Amino acid sequence: MTEVSPTQAPPASDATSGDGLRGQVYDFIVKYGMLVAIGILILFFSTQNDAFLTINNLFLIARAVSILCIVAIGVTISVSVDGFDVSVGAVTGLSVLLSTSLMVIWNVEWYLAILITLVAGLIVGLLNSFFIIKLRIPDLLATLGMLYLAQGAQLMLTQGESVFRGMFNPWNAERVQTTGDIAEAFKQIGQGFILESEGFRGIPIPIIIMLVIAISAHVFLQYTRWGRMFYAVGGNREAARLSGIPVDRIRLFAYLISAVLATIAGIVLASRIGSGAIRAGDPYLLDAVAATFFGFAVLGARRPNVFGTVIGALFVGIMLNGLTMMNVEWFFQDFIKGFVLIASLAMSFFLVKRNG
Amino acid sequence: MADGLQAVGLGKRFPGVVALEDVSLRLEPGRVMALVGANGAGKSTLIKILTGYYETYEGQVEIDGRVVHIHEPTDAARAGIQAVYQEVDTVLVPTLTVSENVLLNQLRSRRGTVLNWAALHKEAEAVLERVGLTLDVRRRVEDLVLHEKQMLVIARAVSQQVKYLIFDEPTTSLSLPEVEQLFTIIRTLKAQGVGILYISHRLMEVTALADDITVLRNGRKITQFPADEFDFGRVSEAMLGTAIQDIYPPKAANAPGDVVLEARDLTRRGKLDGVSLSARQGEILGVAGLVGAGKTELLRALFGADALDGGRVQIDGRQVALKTPQQAVNHGVYLVPEERRAQGVLVEEKVGQNISLPFLSQFSRALGLIDRLRERTHAAHTIERLGILPPNPEVEVKNLSGGNQQKVVIGKWLTGQPRVVMFDEATQGIDVKAKQDVYRIARDLTQSAAVIYASSDIDEVIGIADRLIVMHDGQVVAEFTTDAFDRNLILEYATGAREKETHDRG
Numbered sequence: 121m122t123e124v125s126p127t128q129a130p131p132a133s134d135a136t137s138g139d140g141l142r143g144q145v146y147d148f149i150v151k152y153g154m155l156v157a158i159g160i161l162i163l164f165f166s167t168q169n170d171a172f173l174t175i176n177n178l179f180l181i182a183r184a185v186s187i188l189c190i191v192a193i194g195v196t197i198s199v200s201v202d203g204f205d206v207s208v209g210a211v212t213g214l215s216v217l218l219s220t221s222l223m224v225i226w227n228v229e230w231y232l233a234i235l236i237t238l239v240a241g242l243i244v245g246l247l248n249s250f251f252i253i254k255l256r257i258p259d260l261l262a263t264l265g266m267l268y269l270a271q272g273a274q275l276m277l278t279q280g281e282s283v284f285r286g287m288f289n290p291w292n293a294e295r296v297q298t299t300g301d302i303a304e305a306f307k308q309i310g311q312g313f314i315l316e317s318e319g320f321r322g323i324p325i326p327i328i329i330m331l332v333i334a335i336s337a338h339v340f341l342q343y344t345r346w347g348r349m350f351y352a353v354g355g356n357r358e359a360a361r362l363s364g365i366p367v368d369r370i371r372l373f374a375y376l377i378s379a380v381l382a383t384i385a386g387i388v389l390a391s392r393i394g395s396g397a398i399r400a401g402d403p404y405l406l407d408a409v410a411a412t413f414f415g416f417a418v419l420g421a422r423r424p425n426v427f428g429t430v431i432g433a434l435f436v437g438i439m440l441n442g443l444t445m446m447n448v449e450w451f452f453q454d455f456i457k458g459f460v461l462i463a464s465l466a467m468s469f470f471l472v473k474r475n476g
Numbered sequence: 477m478a479d480g481l482q483a484v485g486l487g488k489r490f491p492g493v494v495a496l497e498d499v500s501l502r503l504e505p506g507r508v509m510a511l512v513g514a515n516g517a518g519k520s521t522l523i524k525i526l527t528g529y530y531e532t533y534e535g536q537v538e539i540d541g542r543v544v545h546i547h548e549p550t551d552a553a554r555a556g557i558q559a560v561y562q563e564v565d566t567v568l569v570p571t572l573t574v575s576e577n578v579l580l581n582q583l584r585s586r587r588g589t590v591l592n593w594a595a596l597h598k599e600a601e602a603v604l605e606r607v608g609l610t611l612d613v614r615r616r617v618e619d620l621v622l623h624e625k626q627m628l629v630i631a632r633a634v635s636q637q638v639k640y641l642i643f644d645e646p647t648t649s650l651s652l653p654e655v656e657q658l659f660t661i662i663r664t665l666k667a668q669g670v671g672i673l674y675i676s677h678r679l680m681e682v683t684a685l686a687d688d689i690t691v692l693r694n695g696r697k698i699t700q701f702p703a704d705e706f707d708f709g710r711v712s713e714a715m716l717g718t719a720i721q722d723i724y725p726p727k728a729a730n731a732p733g734d735v736v737l738e739a740r741d742l743t744r745r746g747k748l749d750g751v752s753l754s755a756r757q758g759e760i761l762g763v764a765g766l767v768g769a770g771k772t773e774l775l776r777a778l779f780g781a782d783a784l785d786g787g788r789v790q791i792d793g794r795q796v797a798l799k800t801p802q803q804a805v806n807h808g809v810y811l812v813p814e815e816r817r818a819q820g821v822l823v824e825e826k827v828g829q830n831i832s833l834p835f836l837s838q839f840s841r842a843l844g845l846i847d848r849l850r851e852r853t854h855a856a857h858t859i860e861r862l863g864i865l866p867p868n869p870e871v872e873v874k875n876l877s878g879g880n881q882q883k884v885v886i887g888k889w890l891t892g893q894p895r896v897v898m899f900d901e902a903t904q905g906i907d908v909k910a911k912q913d914v915y916r917i918a919r920d921l922t923q924s925a926a927v928i929y930a931s932s933d934i935d936e937v938i939g940i941a942d943r944l945i946v947m948h949d950g951q952v953v954a955e956f957t958t959d960a961f962d963r964n965l966i967l968e969y970a971t972g973a974r975e976k977e978t979h980d981r982g
Contacts, residue, residue, distance in 0.1 A: 344844035345836035352833055355822040362781060362819050363834040363888060364805030423824075 151420040153467045154428075158435050165442035172445055179324055185437035186330035187212075187385045187392070192408035192429045193337050194381030198259075199412055199424040200341060201374040202354040203252065207263040208382040209405025210270035211244050213398075215386020217274045220283040220396030223300050225291065230303035234387055241383025244270060245376035252375065253368050267405075275398070283396025302394055310392025326388050333381065338426040350374060351423070407436055410461050417464045435460075479540055480504040481526075481557070481640050481671060487534035488521050495521040496695045498535070503640050503671035508662065510686035510703070511675045514715050514907040518695040519675050523642055526673075527559045528552035539639075553581070556639030562648050564625045570618035575600035577617050578632050603635040604628075607661050623654040630661060641665060642673045647681060648904065651766045652971060659685060679711055691715055716908060723912045724939035725919040727958055732942065733757035734792075736926040737809070737896045739778060742787035747773040749950040751787075755896060755926035760918060762941025763930035765970050770950040771930040772814050775898045778928075779811040780804040791895060805834055808895030808925070812885050812902050820885035821873045828855030828869030830884050835891040858887040863913060879910025886917055894925040901931055915940050934966055948972050 166173040191208050198205035215237050222233040244266065251262035279290040285302065288295040309329070313322030341347035352360040353370045361367045386401055393400065414435055415421065415428025439460065443453055481503040488496045496518040503509055513519050525533045528549040536543050537555075544555045552558070561567070568577050575593075576583065578600040583591075600613045609627045617625065626646060633641055643662070647655045662685060666672060676682055682689060686703040691714040698714045737755040742748050748770055755761045765771050776782045778789065780798035789798055791807050798804045801811070813819035821830050832839050832851045839851040855869035862883040864876070873884055882902060889897060899918060903911040918927050918940065931937050937944055938961050946954040946969040953976040954969040956962070968974040 339845075343846060345840045345846055346844055348829065348833070348836055348846065352822055352825070355824055356818070358819050359822055360833075362779070362801050362811060362813050364802045365833070366800070366802050 147420075149467060150417075154414065154418045154431060154435070154464060157464070158431065158438065161435070161438055161442065165438070165445065168442070169445045172442060176321065177441070177445075179321070179327070181434075181437045181441045182327045182330075183324040183392075184441065185433050186324075186326040187389050188404055188407050188411065188437065189330045189430055189433040190333055190381050190385040190388065191404045192411035192433050193333060193426055194378035194385075195408045196412045196415065196424045196426055196429040197337065197341070197350070197374050197381075198378040200350045200354050201371050202357065203259040203371060203374060205248065205263045205375060205378040205382075206260060206405060206409070207244065207248060207266035207270055208378060208408055209401045209403065210267040210274070211241060211379055211382040211401070212386040212389065212404050213401030214244075214270045214274040214277075215241060215383040216390040216393075216400045217277050217283060217396045217398070219306075219387050219390050220302060221278055223302050223306065224283050224285060224287060224396070225278070225289055225298050225300060227300040230306040233306070237387060238380065238383055241380045241386075242376060244383075245379030246372075248375040248379060249372040253371055271399070278396070278398075280398065282398050285395075302390075307391050307394055310388050310390070311394070326392065329384070329388060333384070334426055334430050341426055346370075346373075354424075407433070407457075410457065411436055414461065414464050416469075417467045422469075432464075435464075482538040482541075483522075483526070483535065484538060485535035486522060486525055486537075488525060488530060489534075494695050496525070496533075499692065499695075499697045500535075501690050501697065501700065503673055505639065505669045505671045506666055507687045508666055508672040508674055508685050510682040510689045511673055511692065512679065512682060512689065512711060512715060513692035514909075517692040517715070519692055520644070521695070522692070523559055523644055523673075523675065526552065526557055526640075526642065528557075553636060556637060557642070558633035558636065558638045558640070559642040559644060560626060560629050560633065560646055562645045564622070564629050567629060568617050568625055570616070572617060573613060574604075574611055574615055574617060574620070574628060575613040577628060578603050578613070578635055580632065581636060604631050606634050607631050608664060609661070623650050623658070626650075626658070627661065630665075634665070638670060640671045640673065642675070644675045645905070646674075647676065647678065649767055651768060655681070679708060682706070682711075693717060712908075723908060723915065725916050728759050728922065728942045730758060732759035736792060737778070737928075738790040738793075740788045742774065742777055742789075743785045744773060744777060744782065745785050747782075747950055748777060748784075748787075751947075751950070751952050753945055753952065755928050757924070757926050758922050759942040760922060760927045760929050760940055762937035762944030763928060763947060764934050764937040764944055764966055765930075765932065765947035767932050769932075769947040769970065771932070771947055772900055773950070774947070775811055775900050775928065775930055776813075778804070778896070778898065779809060781811070805892065808893050810834075810889040810892065810894055810897045812882070812889070812897070812899045814900040814904075816878070816882050816885050821881055823872070823874040823881075825873060826869060827859065827864065827871050827873055827876070827884055828852055830873055831855045831858050831869070831887045832891065834888050838891060854891065858890055861890070862887050862917065877906075877910075879906035879913070882906055882910065882914060883917075886914070894921060896926045896928065897921050898928040899930065902929070903931070903933075903936065934963065934970065938963060938966070946970050948976075951976060 162173070171177055191212055194208055195205055218240055219233050219237040222228040222236060223230055228236070248263055248266050251257045251265065252259050281287065281290050287298055289298045308325060310326055312325040314325060314328065316322035341350060349360070349365050349370050352363070352365055353367050357367055385404065389400060390396060411429050411432035412424055414432025415425055416423065418428035418431045421428050436457065439456065440453060443456065483499065483501050486496060486499045499518065499522060501509065511519055511522070524530055526537065526546065528546045528551045531547050537546055538544065539555055546552050546555065569580065575597045579596060597613045604611055604613065607627065607630055609631055611624060611628070617628070620628070646658060650658065662672060674682070674685055683703060683706050688700060689703055689706060689711065690700045691698045691711060693715060733756055735754045735756050740752050742751040751774055753761070763771050763774065773782065777784050778798065780800045780803050783799070789796055791809065796807050798807065798809065817823060828851060832854065836846070839847050839854065841847050852869055859867050859869060864880050864883045864887065873881055876884065902914050918929060921927050929937065929940050943957050944961070945952045946966055948970055949972065956966065
């Protein structure tokens, strides 16, 4: 219709605030619902278990969450250009296997192993972009294909074996024992601490890495002109293109960032477990997607945003840690996650719809 | 009581806005009532009440003297009220066949679990015949063109024993022959005793169709009179509240300056056939032509939005490649695209962020950080210059009226250094006041740039342009200068009634 009726065009001042008390309650839930939920969660768990609200446990949660956070920030950036990268979990897994096998099987120096792994991540991102932008395969399908490719590459790399010190070389006809090892320096990435002092174990390095990535990504998306262009492409690709924005280049960057962050997450993960477990990255995909969409609900953003994603990842982490400490069986956890995800999505979409 | 649909004292309020107040009108079987009014006059609100879009409203609707309660779309359908909206895609299922779409509402209530396709197609054909439409019922709706879809929606309404049919701006995107076909159908329905409410911006159509005319303004009914008393001045005065003045700005006073843009033999298979043109600083070059004549394709090609199969473009005498909009923007070639919501603005973003979008680097500091203060100041300046309402850079664009959204699209380009600014159907669906503003801005832009103004409204092109070219079937078929604008001749060229003269290039 050509006419914009008042229903579609409320006066600006009414655009975000609802009507009366009801509207204010809606507004509050939409904006702060997620944060309040986390607060309640923390309070609840701390009454259940004294050990929950200790510095050490909180760091434990943060460390566990940091890898997820890194992956999820990548997904968030892919979603910000209205794309979707579902290859991230597999890429994380590939990164775990590649970095460790380079050191163990092929005796590559640890820093070179990291470098080669990062290059591999870049190649994955380039391939994703090629499939999506040049071949015009819908992003979900293209990255689904990449998910299998990365998973397959991961398995082929060691002929399906996990990587650990003293493993037999799968590529050697006599299957001799490998002589390489996962370097101590490499292990520090996932296991180390900084700012250690008497009575304080220090801050785990993965948390530092995650924070650096999260803060840079947040500043990038919210405060730079590139971030603005990312959101413009995500908001309306055609309008962005007709505003002279290099849409294809922006999408390329988004998929590159996403793949590289998944790769970094894989390196941190490999370092933390100190070996190359097959398919170690798989669970991160769904949790990262969940964290990204949890993030929609934080502060009523209704769009992918790094702050929301980090909160979303924390939420997932706190929930799982708390449930574990309460001795809730592991097989309940996915169900609870799904339930909470639906609740938070309802918060960001359903309530906002009714309000607007 | 008399026959017909009687709306009694209809009203609708939203927080802070009275969209419609105490409007009564009567639709009689076999008559066409035209409803005219500027944007925001309440036309859409009235239709929405009648079709059950709103749960609550003031007043009541009576049919044949009895009150009918319309609170949801099925209530309206049961009362025999249907509407044909301009955006037909929202009510059709693209992946289904014509037959299925025509009989969509009845598929649910059919007996048996297995569809009898032969019977279905036959029934659909019978329905199409009633409205004089020949269409392969086995085709998928996604393969139809707009006016075929529109006819399909009409046919579907007919299949549901429609008694009152509402048309909301049905001709906006139709070509002349298609409009004629639509009018024939409307007259057929009228003869069959359907009461018709016809909403349009175009007063010429209203005189061609209507028996009675109702004028709305600011949510109120201003006047109603029989169509044979139609008087252009009277109707536009009732619509606008003031006597209409010349809405077009004065033509260029001085001779045009240098040629800024020179295009030669632009060709795109099936769309553009060897188009050449030149645009000069200080003048508005009009591009007239019917919908589908290739105007949009021409502008998009010049803007680098679509790839060309051949042709050359010079800007300020230098050969340039315009392969992407980004390259065009870098050369100062800007486009105000045809569909502002889909192509022009980011509706979810704020006005200020839309305005700064094409030239973000002008608002950035080191590391690409955006200087929000400068961005805001600039937005406020643009808003003031263009008279955008509300004058607030922080409002999301979706909350603006069509005319103000269009000003945002134009405002985006004012940040740059324009050499060529192209307008494509820039006043479609915006009210007269906003149109006037768009014309004025276009005229102002000629001070520093060449302006190309394309529209399928021939009177508009005549009114705004200093020089105009006529397009038909992907070709430029004629060129006119101001003193020689001949409306009938232009129309003949545009409709293909007169062929391109072979010696007119020169």
